[in-house]
Amino acid sequence: MYIIVVGAGKVGWNLARELLEKNHEVTLIESDRRRYLTVEQELEHNVSYGDASELWVLERAGIQRADMVIAVTGDDEDNMLICQVAREKYEVERIIARVNNPRNKPHFDLLGIKPSVSATDLILRLLEHEVPEYGLVHLLDLQEEQLEIIEMLLGKDSGVTGRRVGDLEMPEGSLLISVLRSGKGFVPVADTVLEAGDEVLAVLDPGHEEQLKELFGPGGNGTGDDG
Amino acid sequence: MFILIVGCGRVGSSVARAMLSQGHEVSCLDEDPESHARLEVGLDRGWEDLGGQFTVGAGLETDALVAAGIEKADAFIASTDGDNTNIVIAQIAQRRYEVPNVIARILDPLRAEWYERQGMHTICPTRVAIDMLEAAVLEGPSRNGGSAGGPAETGQGG
Numbered sequence: 001m002y003i004i005v006v007g008a009g010k011v012g013w014n015l016a017r018e019l020l021e022k023n024h025e026v027t028l029i030e031s032d033r034r035r036y037l038t039v040e041q042e043l044e045h046n047v048s049y050g051d052a053s054e055l056w057v058l059e060r061a062g063i064q065r066a067d068m069v070i071a072v073t074g075d076d077e078d079n080m081l082i083c084q085v086a087r088e089k090y091e092v093e094r095i096i097a098r099v100n101n102p103r104n105k106p107h108f109d110l111l112g113i114k115p116s117v118s119a120t121d122l123i124l125r126l127l128e129h130e131v132p133e134y135g136l137v138h139l140l141d142l143q144e145e146q147l148e149i150i151e152m153l154l155g156k157d158s159g160v161t162g163r164r165v166g167d168l169e170m171p172e173g174s175l176l177i178s179v180l181r182s183g184k185g186f187v188p189v190a191d192t193v194l195e196a197g198d199e200v201l202a203v204l205d206p207g208h209e210e211q212l213k214e215l216f217g218p219g220g221n222g223t224g225d226d227g
Numbered sequence: 228m229f230i231l232i233v234g235c236g237r238v239g240s241s242v243a244r245a246m247l248s249q250g251h252e253v254s255c256l257d258e259d260p261e262s263h264a265r266l267e268v269g270l271d272r273g274w275e276d277l278g279g280q281f282t283v284g285a286g287l288e289t290d291a292l293v294a295a296g297i298e299k300a301d302a303f304i305a306s307t308d309g310d311n312t313n314i315v316i317a318q319i320a321q322r323r324y325e326v327p328n329v330i331a332r333i334l335d336p337l338r339a340e341w342y343e344r345q346g347m348h349t350i351c352p353t354r355v356a357i358d359m360l361e362a363a364v365l366e367g368p369s370r371n372g373g374s375a376g377g378p379a380e381t382g383q384g385g
Binding site: 085 | 289309310314319336338341345
């Protein structure tokens with residue numbers, strides 16, 4: 001594949017290096033002269049100097065024949081627009097944009113820039129996964145399908161431990177799809193009794209996270225009455 | 228008409244003053260609180276006293292745009308000092324807030340042209356300068372008398 005990477009920061013430089021090692025053809029574009037000269041010592045002709053916001057810079061890099069454009073500069077507007085012209089003007093099939101400020105993510109979506117990757121989001125997700133106090137981990141958003149899959153770890157104090165799955169008052173539009181216990185996964189049935197330490201996966205309509213958190217969290221009321 | 232101007236530099240502030248004096252409602256948004264002073268250049272009263280609005284914030288911040296009144300804007304002018312910012316916020320104004328009249332200042336002629344073709348109303352000061360300079364050269368006097376006129380060949384034919 002011919003891949004254009006824009007922005008020779010830590011992300012772009014390492015990305016370009018990895019892609020070259022995988023035998024892809026790569027052009028890395030950098031607009032800061034000093035940074036360009038540093039990176040050029042290693043990547044030589046694979047790095048090009050210029051502001052990729054400008055169309056002629058992209059054209060000089062051969063964007064017309066690029067299979068993929070990856071914009072990973074430190075500037076969200078740059079990343080958005082480079083990907084926008086790559087796709088809409090030059091009809092590049094695949095684009096990837098980096099989101100620096102997660103608050104700009106809706107703007108990427110509005111302009112139809114997909115996928116967009118935010119390091120902050122990735123780390124937050126890892127954090128949620130590693131720190132059980134968060135309780136509920138987002139595993140997957142099926143945006144088109146309007147569904148989410150989440151994971152919950154049941155603590156000793158969870159309101160649902162020791163209860164039959166069939167007795168739980170699951171919010172409408174949610175379903176338990178699997179239980180991980182002692183390293184093994186199975187699909188729960190009505191008679192399955194939940195235990196502390198179980199990791200349960202649920203699929204749900206977006207917006208039901210809070211109800212599930214309440215149900216499965218500490219002191220949660222698994223039966224839905226005041227028992 | 229309610230006009231929202233993002234980027235209160237020399238251009239933005241001048242347009243803001245002109246629109247306000249013509250009786251329109253004008254709101255300015257700029258990251259730099261100091262840019263407020265530019266609005267009052269040549270005015271004998273304060274910007275707010277004259278009915279103007281000024282908000283400090285970045286054009287990419289949704290909260291700032293809403294505070295500055297984008298939801299009721301009839302016209303939106305993107306005149307920050309960054310082409311990329313202007314192009315992005317103009318699209319936000321168009322697509323998300325459905326502002327009827329969105330105008331973006333884009334210095335880079337190539338991109339101004341392309342986005343214009345995509346349906347964005349763009350103003351390219353660089354293009355204007357290029358055209359004016361070309362005209363000034365061609366219409367100015369030349370050594371062999373008269374104006375330089377049309378293509379170079381005709382001037383040399385003699």
